[in-house]
Structure formats: structure tokens, C-alpha cells
Amino acid sequence: MFKHKGKARTLKHNLRIASLLSFVAGIVNVGGFLAVQRLTTNVTGHFAFFVDEIFKLNFWQAFVYFLYIFFFFLGSFSSNLLVEITSKTSDRLIYVIPTIIESAILFFLALSGQFLISQTPNLLACSLLFAMGLQNSLVTTISNSTVRTTHLTGLFTDLGIELSQLFFYKNKDQKDKLYSSIKLRLTIIAFFFLGGLLSGIFYSALQLYVLAIAATVLIIGIIYDDLKLKLIRYNRSQNEKGKKDT
Numbered sequence: 001m002f003k004h005k006g007k008a009r010t011l012k013h014n015l016r017i018a019s020l021l022s023f024v025a026g027i028v029n030v031g032g033f034l035a036v037q038r039l040t041t042n043v044t045g046h047f048a049f050f051v052d053e054i055f056k057l058n059f060w061q062a063f064v065y066f067l068y069i070f071f072f073f074l075g076s077f078s079s080n081l082l083v084e085i086t087s088k089t090s091d092r093l094i095y096v097i098p099t100i101i102e103s104a105i106l107f108f109l110a111l112s113g114q115f116l117i118s119q120t121p122n123l124l125a126c127s128l129l130f131a132m133g134l135q136n137s138l139v140t141t142i143s144n145s146t147v148r149t150t151h152l153t154g155l156f157t158d159l160g161i162e163l164s165q166l167f168f169y170k171n172k173d174q175k176d177k178l179y180s181s182i183k184l185r186l187t188i189i190a191f192f193f194l195g196g197l198l199s200g201i202f203y204s205a206l207q208l209y210v211l212a213i214a215a216t217v218l219i220i221g222i223i224y225d226d227l228k229l230k231l232i233r234y235n236r237s238q239n240e241k242g243k244k245d246t
Contacts, residue, residue: 020221022149022188026195027214032128034203036121040128042151043069071126075133098138105131106215113208159185
């Protein structure tokens with residue numbers, strides 16, 4: 001899921017990481033909005049607000065919206081920088097480190113969220129946008145730009161295009177590829193909504209502790225992926241050992 005890259009990646013790998021990370025993004029999207037009434041998983045709306053505040057000459061508020069955009073960008077930049085640096089020393093940790101950093105940020109915000117809401121809500125929003133920038137860059141790199149999980153505008157655009165293409169594609173290989181792509185889009189959308197729904201249901205009781213659920217899901221995903229890879233390698237070594245013995 002996290003460790004397969006390039007030609008080694010399959011639809012199954014992309015479906016798994018898409019469901020995991022879109023679920024997390026859904027939780028952050030709704031939890032962040034309910035906490036500070038700001039979009040915390042994408043920056044499209046913030047750019048419009050930034051321009052609007054500039055025209056109103058509200059330069060401080062415009063600067064705040066600029067910070068939202070910048071921190072999402074900074075998260076994306078940092079994620080890929082970490083991937084490139086780590087790839088020089090350890091293939092095993094390439095995608096683990098950014099994911100651990102994201103989960104650490106979410107755990108920290110879950111524990112300190114109520115204080116940040118009352119004292120520095122903009123810092124909370126910037127931190128969530130940084131975490132989502134990390135995630136979006138990471139999954140884009142892992143999946144060769146096939147999967148994006150933090151916002152749905154492009155997904156619904158791609159889904160609409162691909163559904164219309166079903167009326168015209170007749171070749172079996174083309175249709176199979178199209179079905180796979182549609183399945184991936186629907187998985188991301190479904191799990192994003194599922195994460196958002198769960199966050200909305202539990203926010204009144206848990207407040208920003210809902211972010212701890214997202215962080216825990218990330219950690220479980222990393223552990224599961226690592227254990228599965230170790231099991232595959234163990235079985236492979238046992239099979240090779242068995243062949244040598246015979």
C-alpha cells in the first residue's frame with residue numbers, strides 16, 4: 001500500500017491507500033470546519049477569499065488567507081523533500097516518515113485543539129492545512145499522480161468524464177481500464193464522505209479529539225502495511241528455502 005511504487009503498484013494498492021487517506025481527509029475536513037469554520041483540506045476557496053480581502057483593503061485578513069494557502073503548499077513541499085532525502089538512505093522509510101509526521105500533528109491538535117480554538121484558531125487551521133498538504137503530496141507521489149484524497153472537485157470532474165466515456169469505449173481493454181479508474185474515484189469519494197460523516201456525528205461529543213481517530217487510522221495503516229510486507233518476505237524466503245532443500 002505505502003511501499004509499492006512504479007510498475008509494482010496495482011489497482012489494489014491504490015484502492016487501499018485511497019480508502020485509508022480519503023477517510024482521514026474526510027475526518028479532518030469536517031472536524032476542522034466545525035472547529036474554526038475554515039476549509040482545512042484544500043485551498044481553492046481560500047484563494048478567492050484572499051483576493052476578496054485584498055480588494056476590500058483588509059490586508060491583515062488577506063495575509064491570513066495567504067498563510068492558509070502557503071501552509072498547504074509548505075506541507076506538500078516538505079513531504080516530497082522528505083521522500084527525496086529518505087530515498088538516499090532507506091527505501092523502507094520513504095513514505096513512512098511523512099505519514100508519521102502527519103499523524104503526530106493530528107494527535108497534537110487533538111490534545112491541544114480546544115486551547116488553539118480559543119486562543120489561536122488560525123494556527124490550528126494552518127496546522128491542519130500543512131498536514132493535508134503532506135498527505136496530498138505523499139499519495140500523489142506514491143500513486144504516480146493517480147490518487148488524490150484531500151478534495152473532491154477534480155475527482156467529480158474526472159468521474160463525470162469517465163462515466164460519459166462508458167457510452168463510447170467499446171474495446172475490452174479500454175473499458176476494463178475505465179472501470180478500474182471509476183472504481184478508484186468512487187472509493188475515494190465514498191471514504192471521504194464516510195470520514196466526514198463520522199467526524200460530524202462524533203464532533204459534538206469528542207470535539208477535536210476526532211482528529212485522534214484519523215491519526216490512529218494512519219498509524220494502523222503503517223503497521224498493517226509493514227506487517228504484511230514482512231509476512232510476504234517471510235513466506236517467500238520459506239518457499240525459496242523449501243526449493244533448495246528439495
